[in-house]
Amino acid sequence: MEFAIRIKMNEKLYLRDPEQSELGRKIVKHGLELITKLGFEEFTFKKLAVSINTTEAGIYRYFENKHKFLIYLIAYYWSLIEFRIVFSLNNIKDPERKLKKIIELLVFEPAEAETYEFVNTKLLYELVMREGSKAYLTRHVGTDNKDRLFKSYKDLCARFSSVISEFNPKYKFPHSLASTIVEMAHAQKFFKTNLPSLTDFPNEKNHNKLALFLESLLFSSIKTTKS
Amino acid sequence: MEFAIRIKMNEKLYLRDPEQSELGRKIVKHGLELITKLGFEEFTFKKLAVSINTTEAGIYRYFENKHKFLIYLIAYYWSLIEFRIVFSLNNIKDPERKLKKIIELLVFEPAEAETYEFVNTKLLYELVMREGSKAYLTRHVGTDNKDRLFKSYKDLCARFSSVISEFNPKYKFPHSLASTIVEMAHAQKFFKTNLPSLTDFPNEKNHNKLALFLESLLFSSIKTTKS
């Protein structure tokens, strides 16, 4: 059996749907590669155009500017993660197991080769870790938010939050706790490699310790207020 | 009695010490105002130069580029907060009270008029909330970190972390917990105004709820593992 889910992106994220054409898919695929290679600040549409043998104007037909392009990629990532969560939680009844599964999926770093549709999920993960918060840390968060550009991120947090409330309906801060865990899944990973003194994770390859930390953060919060 | 503490900044943060001259202080004061007004991306040295009637070249004599300038301002903020923490904890013995005090100081938003030396602390707070993580989310974190540009931030987290360990020596993740709380003090505040569905704080003026959330996060973690 083989199947592919298609992630439906908000139309305000692009000018022309990049999934519908060869050029569009090339822009997304190589754009992701180039951003993760250069970093968002150094990334330009010109450099991307050169790397895929098209013109700057060609890319501008798909994306308004590089910031929208970043939001597009990040929204794609969160949709993917949310889908995985929905899929994985499907047969689980116990909210505790659900929550552990969510953390596992958040912390899980895809293998090198893993490619979903036309994007490399490992690179997407890197991107979200290094550039994720730049999507909303702008002066135009308000309008971007009205345009529902952050919907996939907010949906994910809402879903997480509802499982928290399922576990413990009395807990007062399910949304903040969810967004805290989601943010920290990436921030602590970034710290681990770049500012290690901010973490307690010695330089090991896997993320077991990070997952343990997030679990302890989550469960001690929602268990203490339970009774 | 009147006194002023002087925050000693890392020399790699600037080319010429801005505190030592009228122009330097003007750059810092008005630069802070302009960044918070325009946002970091829209802020340029040219615009700052015009606003204080000097030239671009004049500003480049003090700061290598606008990113270093951002780091300078943010480092200044964290030093200030650390100083306040040291000062406030001075006579407190009980680690629980110490930790509550730290959270209070992290969450506390300065009043409009409050100005420390030549910088407006309210604007600094805004800056750290909106642009804080851009200081380290770059390709050159590594070298910047080697140059000790993030020392004040790391010192603050280390101090926080040591109080956590004082409260509960058995707790496994004091550093990660400290950096989580510090990050979230600002991120949740940002979410509250800009992406409110990610939080549980209805639009009220003060930050009591945020402080409560952070306290619950902190204490439930370190109390559950205590015995």
Next chain:
DNA sequence: ATAAATAGATAGTATTACTATCATAAAAAA
């Protein structure tokens, strides 16, 4: 076969992120 949509090629512009040079004024050293 014709019309419409897509992509390529080229050009142009205001702004950004700098670097360099020279003159002058003020402060510090001789």
Next chain:
DNA sequence: TTTTTTATGATAGTAATACTATCTATTTAT
């Protein structure tokens, strides 16, 4: 006091960025 240093101002220049516009060739749908 004179000299020297240092800080600032004024001006110029450059490569790159972030776009917009236009025109042509090529596919694709009708």
